[in-house]
Amino acid sequence: xxxxxxxxxxxxxxxxxxxxxxxxxxxxxxxxxxxxxxxxxxxxxxxxxxxxxxxxxxxxxxxxxxxxxxxxxxxxxxxxxxxxxxxxxxxxxxxxxxxxxxxxxxxxxxxxxxxxxxxxxxxxxxxxxxxxxxxxxxxxxxxxxxxxxxxxxxxxxxxxxxxxxxxxxxxxxxxxxxxxxxxxxxxxxxxxxxxxxxxxxxxxxxxxxxxxxxxxxxxxxxxxxxxxxxxxxxxxxxxxxxxxxxxxxxxxxxxxxxxxxxxxxxxxxxxxxxxxxxxxxxxxxxxxxxxxxxxxxxxxxxxxxxxxxxxxxxxxxxxxxxxxxxxxxxxxxxxxxxxxxxxxxxxxxxxxxxxxxxxxxxxxxxxxxxxxxxxxxxxxxxxxxxxxxxxxxxxxxxxxxxxxxxxxxxxxxxxxxxxx
Amino acid sequence: xxxxxxxxxxxxxxxxxxxxxxxxxxxxxxxxxxxxxxxxxxxxxxxxxxxxxxxxxxxxxxxxxxxxxxxxxxxxxxxxxxxxxxxxxxxxxxxxxxxxxxxxxxxxxxxxxxxxxxxxxxxxxxxxxxxxxxxxxxxxxxxxxxxxxxxxxxxxxxxxxxxxxxxxxxxxxxxxxxxxxxxxxxxxxxxxxxxxxxxxxxxxxxxxxxxxxxxxxxxxxxxxxxxxxxxxxxxxxxxxxxxxxxxxxxxxxxxxxxxxxxxxxxxxxxxxxxxxxxxxxxxxxxxxxxxxxxxxxxxxxxxxxxxxxxxxxxxxxxxxxxxxxxxxxxxxxxxxxxxxxxxxxxxxxxxxxxxxxxxxxxxxxxxxxxxxxxxxxxxxxxxxxxxxxxxxxxxxxxxxxxxxxxxxxxxxxxxxxxxxxxxxxxxxxxxx
Numbered sequence: 001x002x003x004x005x006x007x008x009x010x011x012x013x014x015x016x017x018x019x020x021x022x023x024x025x026x027x028x029x030x031x032x033x034x035x036x037x038x039x040x041x042x043x044x045x046x047x048x049x050x051x052x053x054x055x056x057x058x059x060x061x062x063x064x065x066x067x068x069x070x071x072x073x074x075x076x077x078x079x080x081x082x083x084x085x086x087x088x089x090x091x092x093x094x095x096x097x098x099x100x101x102x103x104x105x106x107x108x109x110x111x112x113x114x115x116x117x118x119x120x121x122x123x124x125x126x127x128x129x130x131x132x133x134x135x136x137x138x139x140x141x142x143x144x145x146x147x148x149x150x151x152x153x154x155x156x157x158x159x160x161x162x163x164x165x166x167x168x169x170x171x172x173x174x175x176x177x178x179x180x181x182x183x184x185x186x187x188x189x190x191x192x193x194x195x196x197x198x199x200x201x202x203x204x205x206x207x208x209x210x211x212x213x214x215x216x217x218x219x220x221x222x223x224x225x226x227x228x229x230x231x232x233x234x235x236x237x238x239x240x241x242x243x244x245x246x247x248x249x250x251x252x253x254x255x256x257x258x259x260x261x262x263x264x265x266x267x268x269x270x271x272x273x274x275x276x277x278x279x280x281x282x283x284x285x286x287x288x289x290x291x292x293x294x295x296x297x298x299x300x301x302x303x304x305x306x307x308x309x310x311x312x313x314x315x316x317x318x319x320x321x322x323x324x325x326x327x328x329x330x331x332x333x334x335x336x337x338x339x340x341x342x343x344x345x346x347x348x349x350x351x352x353x354x355x356x357x358x359x360x361x362x363x364x365x366x367x368x369x370x371x372x373x374x375x376x377x378x379x380x381x382x383x384x385x386x387x388x389x390x391x392x393x394x395x396x397x398x399x400x401x402x403x404x405x406x407x408x409x410x411x412x413x414x415x416x417x418x419x420x
Numbered sequence: 421x422x423x424x425x426x427x428x429x430x431x432x433x434x435x436x437x438x439x440x441x442x443x444x445x446x447x448x449x450x451x452x453x454x455x456x457x458x459x460x461x462x463x464x465x466x467x468x469x470x471x472x473x474x475x476x477x478x479x480x481x482x483x484x485x486x487x488x489x490x491x492x493x494x495x496x497x498x499x500x501x502x503x504x505x506x507x508x509x510x511x512x513x514x515x516x517x518x519x520x521x522x523x524x525x526x527x528x529x530x531x532x533x534x535x536x537x538x539x540x541x542x543x544x545x546x547x548x549x550x551x552x553x554x555x556x557x558x559x560x561x562x563x564x565x566x567x568x569x570x571x572x573x574x575x576x577x578x579x580x581x582x583x584x585x586x587x588x589x590x591x592x593x594x595x596x597x598x599x600x601x602x603x604x605x606x607x608x609x610x611x612x613x614x615x616x617x618x619x620x621x622x623x624x625x626x627x628x629x630x631x632x633x634x635x636x637x638x639x640x641x642x643x644x645x646x647x648x649x650x651x652x653x654x655x656x657x658x659x660x661x662x663x664x665x666x667x668x669x670x671x672x673x674x675x676x677x678x679x680x681x682x683x684x685x686x687x688x689x690x691x692x693x694x695x696x697x698x699x700x701x702x703x704x705x706x707x708x709x710x711x712x713x714x715x716x717x718x719x720x721x722x723x724x725x726x727x728x729x730x731x732x733x734x735x736x737x738x739x740x741x742x743x744x745x746x747x748x749x750x751x752x753x754x755x756x757x758x759x760x761x762x763x764x765x766x767x768x769x770x771x772x773x774x775x776x777x778x779x780x781x782x783x784x785x786x787x788x789x790x791x792x793x794x795x796x797x798x799x800x801x802x803x804x805x806x807x808x809x810x811x812x813x814x815x816x817x818x819x820x821x822x823x824x825x826x827x828x829x830x831x832x833x834x835x836x837x838x839x840x841x842x843x844x845x846x847x848x849x850x851x852x
């Protein structure tokens with residue numbers, strides 16, 4: 001096993017560059033394990049990383065997401081149209097890089113074996129390493145439901161749990177959940193053709209561990225100096241409480257029938273309400289698992305730990321961190337939230353939206369005033385110039401010298417325009 | 421025999437055009453199978469799609485234009501995953517768990533498939549649960565088939581488009597209707613069908629009595645035709661999603677909003693020149709009325725063509741097109757996307773102008789209420805109305821509320837087989 005929960009993290013676990021001089025680390029997930037944070041650090045430090053021989057190939061912050069959509073042929077509310085050819089472009093930059101390149105997106109976890117093969121082959125002769133970050137299942141299940149809710153789904157929590165615990169895994173919801181969260185299977189699909197030492201499992205520390213421990217573990221796998229890249233990002237997938245998630249789910253039921261376009265939903269519901277407002281309400285009950293599902297998840301976690309131990313992957317952290325806590329907090333059901341809590345969350349949402357409406361109205365007023373001022377200025381300018389030009393032209397009709405001068409001026413202006 | 425040997429041998433059987441089911445295959449005498457190094461086994465859905473293709477091929481024309489066409493198609497299907505979201509790639513149910521059984525005379529070869537009762541009974545098994553390929557859900561077969569179909573449409577070895585005329589700019593009135601040259605508007609599939617019927621009858625030019633004919637269908641049919649038209653222009657919208665989206669808005673798709681259409685045309689030509697033809701009597705009857713009110717004169721007869729306007733596709737055909745659109749959206753840039761979609765629409769089986777489809781039950785009350793308002797607006801709009809506006813209110817009875825998934829699969833399979841038979845140039849997609 002790897003390091004203890006709060007112990008030091010050793011230096012790079014990956015050896016010197018292979019003879020070809022190319023190495024690629026593919027970080028494939030899982031969602032809700034700090035992936036956004038890691039991607040943000042890599043994105044913000046991409047220039048200094050390049051000077052140290054590390055490539056994070058991205059011209060825009062969501063480039064790896066688009067590449068993943070392309071690889072997986074995955075529609076994503078219209079965003080996929082920006083993804084055409086994105087994986088091949090990413091792979092081309094990886095192949096051209098002498099040194100270590102990092103590719104990271106959590107939805108890659110759901111790739112099939114054929115898609116994995118295409119991805120690995122696209123890196124040419126680079127030495128491939130696969131990295132997966134993992135958190136215990138009891139924390140991951142409610143987090144995934146919450147993520148579903150923040151993506152416009154209206155499925156209730158009870159139904160969500162029913163679907164994912166159905167061993168047949170029928171339906172898109174269960175299939176997606178297991179596709180990204182079944183740690184041994186994700187590693188088998190992505191790392192099945194690689195030696196185990198090139199498959200790296202980073203476990204997410206338990207609550208209470210040092211704040212930067214997860215980053216230190218990532219950095220050690222990537223071969224980076226964690227202290228030199230002090231993470232200064234605020235980006236993370238903040239979690240919601242029980243009444244807040246229930247509120248967003250109810251909002252979804254009302255805005256999904258053509259009321260809000262995807263881009264408006266992203267801006268107003270997910271970003272403004274969920275991320276910037278409701279996630280700040282930390283006093284409300286947290287999402288958890290009902291006792292029967294918790295028991296099931298604990299048993300499954302034990303199986304996973306057993307399988308992962310047998311496989312001999314490089315573990316950064318400790319497999320014991322995938323074992324859920326023995327003490328379960330009281331379960332609060334988001335399908336039947338406390339009415340007062342829900343009303344409080346709703347009032348806060350209304351206030352936030354009123355504030356936003358007032359802000360936008362102010363902006364609208366200022367824009368209207370600016371526009372009006374521009375019109376006035378344009379009219380004034382147009383009338384002065386127009387009157388002067390008209391008088392000049394009329395005079396030119398009467399005076400030949402003026403007509404010649406005007407013609408010369410026009411020729412000069414045309415010539416000047418062409419050369420510009 | 422190991423699991424991989426069995427899967428490999430079944431794949432080879434299917435690739436050669438065999439259609440034996442997996443369950444039956446495990447009861448056949450199969451020895452001396454050598455699995456090539458580096459081969460990775462396809463999933464149950466992919467192999468079952470190949471089997472369904474083989475079955476359909478046996479029941480179809482049977483002849484292939486190109487040697488090896490079916491083997492190439494089988495390789496294509498088994499070498500790629502289904503696009504988008506769906507079930508994980510499922511292994512095939514095979515013998516009593518862990519014993520490698522499945523030999524002739526051992527009873528049910530799939531008796532050891534994982535019990536469905538609890539997840540914990542699948543000790544140390546990870547990944548999607550195994551399945552008898554014959555029991556893979558239709559949705560999953562369609563998804564895999566659509567992936568292969570998209571590859572065939574993007575195949576660099578495909579014959580030239582040959583559809584340049586359809587990109588030609590239509591005359592002014594044609595641009596308004598998506599067709600040319602009659603002044604027709606309204607339900608887009610009916611408009612195209614009536615235009616073709618008029619052209620076939622020799623009516624080629626507007627006559628002296630210039631006017632506009634709005635072809636009106638029951639409101640649910642108008643929505644279905646608007647959906648078909650959107651899909652034929654690249655939309656990936658599902659039927660239920662399309663209806664849901666419009667049911668939550670005040671505005672309607674342009675072609676289904678008869679009062680607004682009529683007002684727009686009345687502003688141009690006067691209300692008396694806007695004829696609303698209720699097309700519930702069929703295309704021929706609507707064509708006759710349209711010719712009469714437009715004062716069309718008979719000219720040289722033209723050959724009807726599917727190239728212009730909105731094609732009449734059955735609901736399953738539209739369903740296939742919208743699924744392909746979803747994949748094309750992430751695969752290629754707009755020009756190739758449009759070319760591939762045109763190719764698909766030409767290849768899909770034609771349906772009657774009237775689509776056998778109505779809105780899902782949860783939207784019917786709202787659609788009914790909206791249709792009644794539309795009918796009233798048409799009745800009281802001051803336009804000449806030919807037929808009863810009351811017929812615009814849908815009856816809903818006896819019509820399916822969604823494309824039939826089995827039909828969709830059949831369309832996918834038939835289209836794949838049709839496209840795979842074509843001659844292909846070097847560089848065409850092939851799996852291995």
